[in-house]
Amino acid sequence: MSAVSKPVNQKAWFLVLPVILCVAFSAIVPLMTVVNYSVQDIISPERRVFVGTEWFVAVMRDQELHSALLRQLVFSFAVLLVEIPLGILLALSMPAQGWKSSAVLVLVALSLLIPWNVVGTIWQIFGRSDIGLFGVMLQRMGFDYSYTGNATHAWFTVLLMDVWHWTPLVALLGFAGLRSIPDAYYQAARIDGASKFAVFRYIQLPKMQGVLVIGVLLRFMDSFMIYTEPFVLTGGGPGSATTFLSQYLTQKAVGQFDLGPAAAFSLIYFLIILLMCFVLYNWMQSAGTHSGEESDHA
């Protein structure tokens, strides 16, 4: 607490001007156009009517949107539920040293390098019951698999695709967390007679917590915004079984050109993600301080 009074110089504001401009053009202006659309009914490029909160009310009451939101939430939590434990398991079983470690790292990271739409295409072919390896295999095993015809199959195929594409990210994060644990911890655990599970529970998991928070947040945000892969694979079908939020939004905005409701919904969508991340982050953070200041080490 210094008692030295700082000189006041209003010209200093000019120094932050570039940042303000950048943020304005990259985030605020686009967001404001959306806000602008969300309160108007655009009938034609020349004619527009101010409608106030009408679109927001309409969107909130939209049954289709409710089911898309529910579908989305179930999907995102399923993604977390599968990918986080699986990623940790992978990280634990990856070799730590030598050429094997490098080789496994590259192999694991491979799927992360594939663009979203290509992933969709790969699985579209992979899952086909006439020529796809996966589809044909399931058919041969006597399982009447069809991601185009059966809603459940389609949903699980999208989940499987996401797990295949993104579990390596969690694994790599977990691996990095594991590598940062000093050897002395494992030695001490051996001296203390800790079981393998105790080592995981009391050393590895707490030390991984920091990176896992990031993993959960990234996977939640990404899966909540999933678009390209189901769009390529199923186009949201059959019916609306795999129509997640962003796809529903696109159908509204681009397909039906309902710019007003789409804009209103975009804002709500944005707020939902913000809220969920806020809740998740704080929850994991408080779990962190409750069980040691892990995030400080991460």
Added chain:
Amino acid sequence: MARIELDLAHAYRPNPAQDSDYALLPLKMTFEDGGAYALLGPSGCGKTTMLNIMSGLVTPSRGSVVFDGADVTRRTPQERNIAQVFQFPVIYDTMTVAENLAFPLRNRKVPQDQIRKRVGEIAEMLDMSGQLNQRAAGLAADAKQKISLGRGLVRSDVSAVLFDEPLTVIDPHLKWQLRRKLKQIHHELKLTLIYVTHDQVEALTFADQIVVMTRGKAVQVGPADALFERPQHTFVGHFIGSPGMNFLPVEVVAGVLRLAGRAIAIPPDLHLPEGALQLGIRPEYVVLCNEQVPGSVPATVTRLQDIGTYLMLTTTVQDRIVKARLESDVAGLQAGDQVWLQLIGEHSCFYVNEELVP
């Protein structure tokens, strides 16, 4: 509690060819049951390797580890029932202090009431009773290290407790306290304690027996006074003491000792081989005298320092530095002055190839 016998060698690389490939050169050593030992030596001399071999974290590439007559070379640390405290604090972040201390007992399925009693005792011993329900993760480094120490001491039936420079992260004032505490624990519990350190004061105050190591070799095992009075190896003379032993080249020709160009009669109880030797004398035993004293050698003063309770005189004898610790007041000596030093006496040691002449 156990008597530990080592007869082994260890190299971290396969197929060691020369001495420098070994972390531990072939050695034979016995640690008696209930003794307090220190492994003393500079960094990289093999102390920690020896400790890890005893605890079972490292398997020696050759030879065996024997506990009370039973070969335990291939057994795990848990089977050997050993406790070890590491240089840097290892604590389980998600547990409280009490849970941390109880962890080794809980893993061994010790009954709950016994655990509580034992944890209470150890916490009392380490002055941590008030912090038992606190999260271990939020504590300062020295408190964390106390927990590590506590985890090492919490089992009363261990074969031995091994300490790997455990007080490195602890500040000096607390260091003294903890070292006294360890000594006290040793008296009370009669555990075999083996303490690795590179700090001679720590080793000398803690241990009954000190193993001095250098370059993968244990050069002397003995109590503090033996290391001080009769260093078996020039390294011991050099490493123990502050400052270390003075060394001067001497020569024995036809029963006469030649030192710094002067012929000195060899005391009758000393049997020295002919040829080149090294004379070792502690600064504490160098005596300032005058020219008439037989056996004295001339030296040139380079510095006289007042170190509070004593004076440290630095001289050169034929280009070799000889330090003398003088209790009396020898004011008036200045750099460049000529003095006479008595270097041969009952405290002088002679070395051939770095080894003491018996």
